[in-house]
Structure formats: structure tokens, C-alpha cells
Amino acid sequence: MLQYIARRVLQFIPVFLGVTLLLFVLTRVIPGDPVAMMSGQRTQSPVILQQMRHAYGLDLPLPQQYVKYLGDILRGDFGTSITTGRPVRDIFVEKYPYTVRLALAAIIIEIIVGIGAGVISAVKQYSFWDVMVTLSTSLLVSLPVFWLGMLLQMFFGIWLKQWTHGQFYLPMSGAGGPGAPFPSWVYLILPAITLASVSTAYAARIQRSQLLEVSGSDYIRTARAKGLSDTAVLWRHSMKNALIPVVTFIALDLGAMMSGAILTETVFNWPGIGYTIFLSINKRDWPVVIGATIIVTFVFLVINLLVDISYAFLDPRIRYGSSQER
Amino acid sequence: MPIDDKKAVEAVEEGKDSPRIQHHLETGGAPLDQVASATSGGSRTLWRDAWYRLSRNKLAVAALVYLAIVGILAVTAPLWATRLFGDPLFVDTTTVMKTRFLAPSLSHPMGTDDFGRDTFARLVYGARISLTVGIVATFISVVLGLIFGAISGYYGGMVDSVVMRLTDVFLAFPYILLAILLISLMGMGLGPVLAAIGILGWTTIARVFRSSILSVKENDYVEAARAMGASDARIMIKHILPNALAPIIVYATMSLGGVILTEAALSFLGVGIQPPTPSWGRMLNEAQGYIVTHPALFIWPGIAIISTVLAFVLLGDGLRDALDVKVNE
Numbered sequence: 001m002l003q004y005i006a007r008r009v010l011q012f013i014p015v016f017l018g019v020t021l022l023l024f025v026l027t028r029v030i031p032g033d034p035v036a037m038m039s040g041q042r043t044q045s046p047v048i049l050q051q052m053r054h055a056y057g058l059d060l061p062l063p064q065q066y067v068k069y070l071g072d073i074l075r076g077d078f079g080t081s082i083t084t085g086r087p088v089r090d091i092f093v094e095k096y097p098y099t100v101r102l103a104l105a106a107i108i109i110e111i112i113v114g115i116g117a118g119v120i121s122a123v124k125q126y127s128f129w130d131v132m133v134t135l136s137t138s139l140l141v142s143l144p145v146f147w148l149g150m151l152l153q154m155f156f157g158i159w160l161k162q163w164t165h166g167q168f169y170l171p172m173s174g175a176g177g178p179g180a181p182f183p184s185w186v187y188l189i190l191p192a193i194t195l196a197s198v199s200t201a202y203a204a205r206i207q208r209s210q211l212l213e214v215s216g217s218d219y220i221r222t223a224r225a226k227g228l229s230d231t232a233v234l235w236r237h238s239m240k241n242a243l244i245p246v247v248t249f250i251a252l253d254l255g256a257m258m259s260g261a262i263l264t265e266t267v268f269n270w271p272g273i274g275y276t277i278f279l280s281i282n283k284r285d286w287p288v289v290i291g292a293t294i295i296v297t298f299v300f301l302v303i304n305l306l307v308d309i310s311y312a313f314l315d316p317r318i319r320y321g322s323s324q325e326r
Numbered sequence: 327m328p329i330d331d332k333k334a335v336e337a338v339e340e341g342k343d344s345p346r347i348q349h350h351l352e353t354g355g356a357p358l359d360q361v362a363s364a365t366s367g368g369s370r371t372l373w374r375d376a377w378y379r380l381s382r383n384k385l386a387v388a389a390l391v392y393l394a395i396v397g398i399l400a401v402t403a404p405l406w407a408t409r410l411f412g413d414p415l416f417v418d419t420t421t422v423m424k425t426r427f428l429a430p431s432l433s434h435p436m437g438t439d440d441f442g443r444d445t446f447a448r449l450v451y452g453a454r455i456s457l458t459v460g461i462v463a464t465f466i467s468v469v470l471g472l473i474f475g476a477i478s479g480y481y482g483g484m485v486d487s488v489v490m491r492l493t494d495v496f497l498a499f500p501y502i503l504l505a506i507l508l509i510s511l512m513g514m515g516l517g518p519v520l521a522a523i524g525i526l527g528w529t530t531i532a533r534v535f536r537s538s539i540l541s542v543k544e545n546d547y548v549e550a551a552r553a554m555g556a557s558d559a560r561i562m563i564k565h566i567l568p569n570a571l572a573p574i575i576v577y578a579t580m581s582l583g584g585v586i587l588t589e590a591a592l593s594f595l596g597v598g599i600q601p602p603t604p605s606w607g608r609m610l611n612e613a614q615g616y617i618v619t620h621p622a623l624f625i626w627p628g629i630a631i632i633s634t635v636l637a638f639v640l641l642g643d644g645l646r647d648a649l650d651v652k653v654n655e
Contacts, residue, residue, distance in 0.1 A: 011491075014491050145591075150617055154617050262503065282596070
């Protein structure tokens with residue numbers, strides 16, 4: 001087990017270095033001189049520009065710059081916004097809780113609706129509900145999330161308000177806060193549904209196919225043969241095995257959601273890290289974009305690592321088998 | 327459990343498309359005879375069998391027909407769209423206040439947008455963009471994926487590890503973010519969108535092709551070809567690629583839908599196709615301000631995206647079943 005963890009962590013390092021290297025190269029080839037950008041509209045004398053370049057280490061050879069850059073990252077320095085002058089780390093610390101809150105809400109929906117729909121549709125295979133689940137999941141995976149977000153805004157933000165004469169509706173934008181007309185959890189509803197939609201469809205599909213596959217296996221037949229009821233077989237035997245792939249999928253999806261839902265957050269003006277990155281792209285504030293991307297990718301990789309390790313805890317085949325693969 | 331047996335029999339009789347039942351049908355059931363008799367006129371090849379199976383899949387055929395219609399409309403658009411519905415790009419500033427937000431009518435079947443341009447004509451021109459991006463970007467991904475997959479699977483060892491770690495690096499990024507960064511580097515517009523999506527999509531194809539190579543390259547006939555002095559490139563193209571083609575076709579078809587969604591997302595965020603070129607994502611971006619007053623402006627492009635992507639997904643599903651490819655979701 002320890003050996004597996006060690007191997008997995010060792011794999012993590014080159015990937016993270018690759019990520020930082022790729023982003024470093026991107027920062028160096030992005031059009032525009034960073035020093036000139038920092039001075040804004042003012043034209044600086046070449047002497048000052050040279051001093052600034054020296055101060056930021058931009059006059060060093062590229063490999064040395066990369067090492068310095070990597071050192072900064074490891075010390076937690078992700079650069080400074082060129083539009084506000086704030087350290088990227090502070091911006092991240094302020095915005096990230098919103099992203100986490102949205103991701104958790106979406107994951108809860110995904111677990112309940114995704115697994116629930118998958119189980120119903122597998123247990124009642126070919127029934128009306130199964131057909132409904134299959135149809136709606138096919139539709140959901142073909143749908144642009146931002147369009148679903150706009151649709152929900154139209155239904156629950158606008159039409160519902162018109163029908164109930166302003167009595168009842170859901171907020172379409174922002175995350176609430178002091179003085180807002182709704183308690184802050186209400187602001188989560190539409191973005192969370194939007195963010196969860198596609199993954200919920202995938203989770204339901206995986207759950208359905210896994211459960212159907214497990215139901216055909218020998219140990220389930222044995223359990224039936226010894227006289228267990230359908231419910232007991234389902235919950236005590238089938239689900240145990242059928243859940244593993246779904247849980248893995250959902251855990252990895254949590255990692256993806258934690259790395260910022262740029263589309264959902266943009267549609268709903270949700271003040272998370274995804275929306276921040278979107279705004280920074282429009283303002284050409286590259287340090288924020290790149291810095292936030294590094295942190296977010298790091299979080300994603302760490303969650304993947306944890307999922308892999310816990311998966312190996314649950315399934316001994318992974319621990320012993322995976323050294324041959326890949 | 328008798329109930330389940332009954333269900334299984336029913337399912338077999340109905341020919342439901344569960345892969346296991348399909349398999350059962352193909353190995354032991356009556357439909358195999360049908361397959362044989364239906365193709366008895368000529369030689370039975372993998373592709374003929376696959377085509378026969380695909381043609382019996384109603385959803386896949388419907389998807390194919392729909393895509394053909396969209397494709398024909400898109401390709402022929404310059405011949406009729408402007409003449410019938412007006413220029414999808416040009417804004418006549420003198421009449422715009424009278425022609426904007428028109429309700430659907432004979433001359434404007436889906437109404438007009440905020441600049442008085444015909445929504446249907448813009449959708450048809452948007453289909454040109456979506457299909458171009460889908461096909462070209464997928465093609466770039468497939469070519470890159472084949473090259474990297476081939477190198478990785480054929481040579482193995484150190485090269486293999488490096489390429490596989492490279493796919494890990496690419497998969498570690500939030501996809502949309504990396505696409506945005508790449509596009510920002512190249513300047514926005516159609517070319518950069520094609521390049522960025524194409525460059526980012528190679529990892530899956532590379533992994534699929536790599537595993538195909540690993541399973542094929544130990545075969546005797548590959549060994550025989552090598553013994554006869556065939557070069558690496560010849561072995562790859564003449565002997566390995568044909569055997570690895572089926573999964574690649576399935577993946578490419580499925581990812582076409584994904585590519586169209588990505589283009590829509592990028593254009594929606596404002597970094598993709600630039601105005602006044604109509605792209606479905608761009609139209610959604612512009613419609614954002616009119617959700618309250620003119621919801622039709624965002625409904626139509628959404629329906630266009632969903633139906634096209636769904637058609638590619640269904641076609642991909644059909645091809646997967648027809649070519650008997652295992653795809654893990």
C-alpha cells in the first residue's frame with residue numbers, strides 16, 4: 001500500500017512540473033511586454049524599464065527564470081494582478097470559498113439525483129422511467145451548460161416572477177450577501193442545478209449500466225437462490241459493487257468542479273474563481289489568469305491523487321495490478 | 327429468478343440494444359442468419375456488416391439523416407440564404423430600428439435579431455462555422471493523436487512514459503481554461519479556435535490508438551511483415567492502422583459533438599468566433615441581454631446546438647454498437 005502511494009505521489013510530481021512549465025512558456029509567449037503592461041499608459045524611460053526587468057528577474061536567462069518562477073510558486077507567491085495590484089493569492093483566498101460552496105451544492109445534487117435516477121432506471125429496466133431517464137440523460141449531455149443556465153434564468157427568474165406577480169421567483173445573478181433580498185443559500189439553487197446537470201446525467205448512466213452488469217453476475221444469482229428479497233439483494237449485494245465506479249466518477253468530478261466552473265459562474269455572475277478568471281481574461285490581466293490556473297490545477301491534481309489512493313484502499317486489485325499497466 | 331428470465335427473453339425478442347443482448351444475438355440468435363442472408367450477395371466484410379447493423383439502428387439513421395440535412399443547408403447557404411432572408415452579416419443602420427426583433431413571418435421564419443438580421447439565415451451560417459470547427463478540429467486531434475499514440479505504443483519504454491505523462495499534463499488542466507489561454511496567444515477568430523481545440527483534443531485518441539497498437543503489434547502477421555523487411559511506417563499504416571480504425575472512428579464521431587459544444591462555449595465567453603460572423607455560441611452571447619424581452623433569440627441557437635450535438639452522440643452510439651467497440655464512459 002505504502003509503495004502504491006509512493007509511486008502515485010512520484011507520478012504526481014512530473015505532471016505538476018509539466019503543468020508549471022507549460023504555463024511558464026505561455027506567460028513568456030503571450031503578446032505584450034509584462035513590464036510595459038505594468039506601467040500602463042505611461043511611457044517609462046528605458047532605464048526604469050531595465051530596473052523593473054531586473055527587479056522581476058526578467059533579465060535572467062529563461063531556464064533560470066523558470067527556476068525562480070517555480071520557487072515563487074512553492075513559496076505561495078503566484079504573482080500580482082496588473083489591474084488592481086493585489087497579490088493573486090489574496091484574490092484567490094477571497095473568491096475560492098464561493099467556488100467550493102457551488103461545487104459542494106452541485107455534488108450533492110449529483111449524488112442524490114444521479115445515483116437515484118440510475119438505480120430506478122436499472123431496477124425498472126425498460127419501464128417508462130427507464131426510458132425517461134435514458135432520454136433525458138442523452139439530452140443533457142448534448143446541451144451547452146450555459147444555455148441551460150439561461151433557460152433556468154428565464155423560467156425561474158423571469159416567467160415565474162411574472163406569473164406570481166413578483167411574489168415568488170429565484171435570483172438570477174450574484175451570490176447574495178448583506179442587504180440582499182434572499183438568504184444566501186437561495187442564490188445557490190440555479191447555479192448548482194446548472195453546474196450539476198451534465199455530470200448528473202453521466203452519473204445516472206454509469207450507475208445504470210453498472211447495476212445492470214452486476215445484476216447478471218454469479219454472486220447475485222446465488223444471493224437470489226438462497227431466497228433473499230429483491231431489495232436485500234439490491235442494497236446488500238448489488239449496490240456495493242455497482243457504486244464503486246459511480247463514486248469514483250463523482251469524486252473526480254468534484255475535483256473538476258473545484259477547479260472553477262467558468263461557464264456556470266459567468267452566466268450567473270457567481271463571484272467564484274471561474275468568473276474571476278473570465279473577467280481577468282477580458283481585462284488581459286494575465287498574472288491573475290495564470291496564477292489562478294496554477295492553483296486550481298494543483299487542487300484538481302491533489303483531489304485526483306486522493307481519489308486514486310482511496311480507490312486503492314477499497315479495491316486491492318488496483319494496488320497490485322497497476323504497475324504493469326501504463 | 328423467473329421474472330428476470332422472462333425479462334431477458336422479452337428483451338431478446340424486442341432486440342433491445344443492450345450490448346450484452348446484442349452480443350447474444352450475434353453469436354447465437356436468429357438475427358445472425360438475417361445478417362448473413364442480407365449480405366450474401368457480395369463478400370462479407372467488417373464494414374458491410376457494420377453498415378448493415380447501423381442501418382437497422384433507427385436512432386442512428388435518424389441522426390445521420392438530420393446531419394445530412396444540416397450539412398446540405400450549411401454548404402449551400404451562400405446560394406439561397408441571402409437572397410431569401412437577407413444578408414446574415416450586414417447591418418443596415420438606416421432601417422435597423424424598423425427591422426429589429428421582428429416576429430416570425432414568411433420572410434423571416436424565426437424572426438430577426440437586435441440588428442435586424444434574419445435569425446434563420448444566421449443559424450444556417452452558424453452551422454457552417456460549427457460543422458467546420460467540428461470536422462477540422464477533430465481531424466487535427468485525430469492526426470496528432472495517431473502520431474503520438476503510434477510513437478508511444480510502437481516504441482514503448484522511455485518514449486511511451488514521456489508521451490503518457492504528457493497526456494496527464496494536458497488532462498490535468500481545466501479544459502476550457504487552457505483553450506482560452508491558447509486562443510488568447512494566437513489572437514481570436516476561427517483559425518485560433520480550430521488550432522486550440524485541435525491541439526487539446528489529441529490525448530484520448532492517442533491513448534486509444536496506443537492501446538490498439540499494444541494489442542495488435544504482437545500478432546504473427548505483424549511479425550511476418552517485419553521479417554519480410556517492411557519499414558516501421560509501412561507496418562504502422564498497412565498493418566496496424568486498419569485494425570485500430572474502428573475505435574478511432576467511434577471516438578472521433580463522439581468527440582465531434584463535444585468539439586461543437588466547446589466552440590459554442592468559447593464563442594459564448596467572447597474568445598471564440600468574433601462578430602459579425604454568426605456562430606451559435608456567439609449568438610447566445612449576444613442574446614444574453616435580451617432574455618427578458620426576446621427569449622426567442624437565445625432559444626433558437628440553443629436548439630440548433632442541442633440537436634446537432636445530440637445527432638453526433640446518437641450516431642457515435644450507433645457506430646459503437648455497429649462496430650462492436652468497447653468504450654468506457
